[in-house]
Amino acid sequence: MNPKTTLGAFALMMVVAMGATAPASGAETTSTVSRLATAHSAGTDGSLSSGQALLGSGNSHFNGNPVTIQTTNSGSLYSLNDPTRPALSCGRLNGPVFTKTSDTWGDGTGTSLETACVDVMFAAQKHWDMLRNWLGRNGVDGAGRSYPASVGLNNVNAYWDGTRTVFGHNSAHTKQLTSLDVVGYQYGLAVYEMSGSDDGNGAEALDLNRSAADIFGTLTEHYVNHPLALDEPDYLIGEEVNTVGTGPLIHMYNPSLTGQSNCYGSLLPPPGGGPQDHWFYLLAEGTNPPGKPASPVCAGPSTLVGIGIQKAARIFYLGIQRKSLGWSYARARVATMQAAKNLYGCPEMNATRAAWTAIRVPVQAGEPTCSMPAPTPSATPSPTSPSGPSPSLSGITVDPPSARVSPGGSTTVQIKLSPGTAQQVTLSASGSPAGTTGRHRRIPRAGPAAPRQAWFCR
Ligand SMILES: [Ca+2]
Numbered sequence: 001m002n003p004k005t006t007l008g009a010f011a012l013m014m015v016v017a018m019g020a021t022a023p024a025s026g027a028e029t030t031s032t033v034s035r036l037a038t039a040h041s042a043g044t045d046g047s048l049s050s051g052q053a054l055l056g057s058g059n060s061h062f063n064g065n066p067v068t069i070q071t072t073n074s075g076s077l078y079s080l081n082d083p084t085r086p087a088l089s090c091g092r093l094n095g096p097v098f099t100k101t102s103d104t105w106g107d108g109t110g111t112s113l114e115t116a117c118v119d120v121m122f123a124a125q126k127h128w129d130m131l132r133n134w135l136g137r138n139g140v141d142g143a144g145r146s147y148p149a150s151v152g153l154n155n156v157n158a159y160w161d162g163t164r165t166v167f168g169h170n171s172a173h174t175k176q177l178t179s180l181d182v183v184g185y186q187y188g189l190a191v192y193e194m195s196g197s198d199d200g201n202g203a204e205a206l207d208l209n210r211s212a213a214d215i216f217g218t219l220t221e222h223y224v225n226h227p228l229a230l231d232e233p234d235y236l237i238g239e240e241v242n243t244v245g246t247g248p249l250i251h252m253y254n255p256s257l258t259g260q261s262n263c264y265g266s267l268l269p270p271p272g273g274g275p276q277d278h279w280f281y282l283l284a285e286g287t288n289p290p291g292k293p294a295s296p297v298c299a300g301p302s303t304l305v306g307i308g309i310q311k312a313a314r315i316f317y318l319g320i321q322r323k324s325l326g327w328s329y330a331r332a333r334v335a336t337m338q339a340a341k342n343l344y345g346c347p348e349m350n351a352t353r354a355a356w357t358a359i360r361v362p363v364q365a366g367e368p369t370c371s372m373p374a375p376t377p378s379a380t381p382s383p384t385s386p387s388g389p390s391p392s393l394s395g396i397t398v399d400p401p402s403a404r405v406s407p408g409g410s411t412t413v414q415i416k417l418s419p420g421t422a423q424q425v426t427l428s429a430s431g432s433p434a435g436t437t438g439r440h441r442r443i444p445r446a447g448p449a450a451p452r453q454a455w456f457c458r
């Protein structure tokens with residue numbers, strides 16, 4: 001492969017490991033691999049082996065009526081299988097995927113499990129689209145696949161078990177826990193698990209994991225962008241389902257409102273994710289966003305200006321691609337600052353740093369600065385292999401400098417020129433280990449934050 005691209009913005013280099021049993025040379029095999037291979041075996045994900053992709057009509061409980069969901073037709077039956085997002089399906093817990101002779105689903109009530117699956121399919125499909133359109137990720141697992149969902153858990157709970165998402169009901173038995181943020185949360189746990197590498201079970205790692213799910217749930221809600229009459233975007237978790245009868249479980253702009261920590265250094269068991277939730281809000285929205293809740297700071301300057309949720313999302317997402325054993329708030333600070341610098345530049349990196357400081361994660365040794373090297377117009381980069389060294393060409397950065405790829409999975413590195421440079425650069429992939437392929441594509445730089453919507457001004 002020897003394509004050319006002009007890197008006026010930035011490009012993504014994706015390295016894909018082929019096969020399910022032969023790890024790429026230099027790549028590490030993780031426990032995730034066997035689980036993925038099992039989940040993807042024929043028949044275990046509930047998907048039909050063949051069928052025609054359709055747009056079904058759903059009567060949802062949380063997302064309006066009608067909603068369009070992707071379904072499958074096979075013979076005389078329609079089913080809640082999504083052939084365009086492989087392995088995504090929905091059925092009763094320990095039962096089959098829902099099927100029927102018409103492609104109209106649900107009755108809009110909070111107690112109907114078929115309706116719950118309408119909401120799950122809608123939310124999971126939008127979550128997938130958000131991953132693709134905002135973050136450049138190919139599916140929940142990063143390799144073009146999702147996971148089945150089950151509804152009807154007879155418990156006030158919802159969870160991701162490593163092979164599927166499962167949804168129960170609220171304490172009043174009036175609603176299923178299938179709102180946009182709860183579904184985005186559960187599939188977000190899957191995305192987080194399959195980003196970077198295993199982060200262990202340390203208290204900070206668990207806290208950051210919980211928060212990452214909050215962020216993915218919130219991103220799903222913002223991507224869908226429902227009007228106020230429905231499940232409008234916010235930085236609350238569980239506000240629509242009223243899980244235990246006390247309203248939202250998390251207020252990301254002020255986690256202390258539900259007993260979580262606002263600040264690093266005072267993590268409260270069990271892991272609640274409060275500090276990173278708070279960081280994300282401060283980065284995206286700042287301390288006093290018009291029409292949105294104010295957010296306090298724990299340290300540093302009292303006023304922060306947000307950079308918008310899509311930029312914050314991409315910085316967060318690129319940061320977690322560096323996740324590894326012993327993941328911590330300190331390492332998340334460094335990783336996201338590097339991500340912000342590579343994706344956007346100094347203003348965004350400074351905003352990322354300010355948000356960490358504001359939740360009391362202190363300055364770390366080796367964190368990036370903004371003294372960018374002078375560009376070299378004639379430079380030609382040599383993109384990294386997944387385990388290769390970081391290129392150090394003047395004016396060109398590759399992030400992350402290395403990554404490991406599970407068999408069947410992929411990783412993405414970003415290649416960016418210093419601001420102010422626009423030049424013809426030849427990308428080539430060479431020295432790839434056996435069983436891997438490399439490809440690159442150009443993606444547009446994210447534009448300015450979307451205009452504030454009227455329904456935020458309440
Ligand atoms: Ca909402």
Ligand SMILES: [Ca+2]
Pocket residue numbers: 181218221233234235236237238239
């Ligand atoms: Ca919400």
